[in-house]
Amino acid sequence: MLFDYETLRVIWWALLGVLLIGFAIMDGFDLGVAMWLPCLARTDSERRILINSIGPTWEGNQVWFILGGGAIFAAWPSLYALSFSGFYLAMFVVLLALILRPVGFKYRSKLPNPMWRSFWDGALFIGGFVPSLIFGVAIGNVIQGVPFHFDEFLRPFYTGTFLALLNPFAVLSGLLSVLMLAMHGAFFINLKTEGPLQARAIKAARITGFLLITLFIIAGAWSLQLIKGYQLTSILAHDGPSNPLHKSVMQTSGAWFNNYQILPATMLLPLMGILGAFFATLFAKRQALIAFIMSALSIAGIIGTVGVSMFPFILPSSSNPAHSLLVWDSSSSQLTLFIMLIATVLFLPIVLTYTAWVYRVLRGKVTPGTLKENQDVAY
Secondary structure, three states, X not given: OOOOHHHHHHHHHHHHHHHHHHHHHHOHHHHHHHHHHHHHOOOHHHHHHHHHHHOOOHHHHOHHHHHHHHHHHHHOHHHXXXXXXXXXXXXXXXXXXXXXXXXXXXXXXXXXXXXXXXXXXXXXXXXXXXXXXXXXXXXXXXXXXXXXXXXXXXXXXXXXXXXXXXXXHHHHHHHHHHHHHHHHHHHHHHHHOOHHHHHHHHHHHXXXXXXXXXXXXXXXXXXXXXXXXXXXXXXXXXXXXXXOOOEEEEEEEOHHHHHHHHOHHHHHHHHHHHHHHHXXXXXXXXXXXXXXXXXXXHHHHHHHHHHHHHOOEEEOEOOOHHHOEEOOOOOOOHHHHHHHHHHHHHHHHHHHHHHHHHHHHOOOOOOXXXXXXXXXXXX
């Protein structure tokens, strides 16, 4: 086989990160625009402009969410089983919120009644805000560790509660996620609109950008000083399929920062998260496209920071640290990972090429004039 088992696991850990970053960047501005709908748009025409700026592409962007979930299911089955069962109620709320998006897009324009349209505007706001918040809350809990363990038959048991997920650091992470996607959405509005609506978007993007930088620094300091990370102390070599019970793990303060000492180049990721947001605010007024790209780089840096900080942990256990899931002991078989890699190498470039073509075709501003020209298909 072209790659050994250990290398395949690392490749799929990196690919999972790429898919999550792709979802946050591509569907993130959809969620962000929806969050700004009640705030930035002052008239029904402006609200229609915001909706139609994402209307042609939001369904395609949501595919990144499905790809991420599918990759977790196929490449990291233990992670899928624990996260989707442990966070079941939270994920159910996310799905309900996401269901509001297609309904809101389709039904809002059916009637001209202001109350009718205001109701669906609220539904679209919920469909943007709630997933953004809960995804961040989930990451905050993963960083702290999730209460689960395995029995001798490798059956997973989650012992936490829904309310326990809403702890202070997790809520901070949720707010950080909301600000991150709201900033990205505001920069997209800046790219796709003009006039007073664009001016308000620039102001909103700058405010959320600086708030994002502040919260990101606070979250990093909190993680360093107040959160015990996880450190692998030994792992026993064994033949056979992945087994998370053959290791020992300890919790210690500052453990999530060890990788930056081992490989200092990884410090570029948190710097990219901070500087990307900072430079996006600087370029917002004169270079809308560059500002949007900088916003995307900020998202990649923030998410990448979490992944690199936790490596090789994927899902640490707070109730039994030795049962934590690692890159090395929670993946699918070597053959499964290899076949999936071949499929990814063949099809991912096609997806990216098609996506680039779609956005090239749909480039340009959304204005009252374009809505009038496309009144038969516009929302």
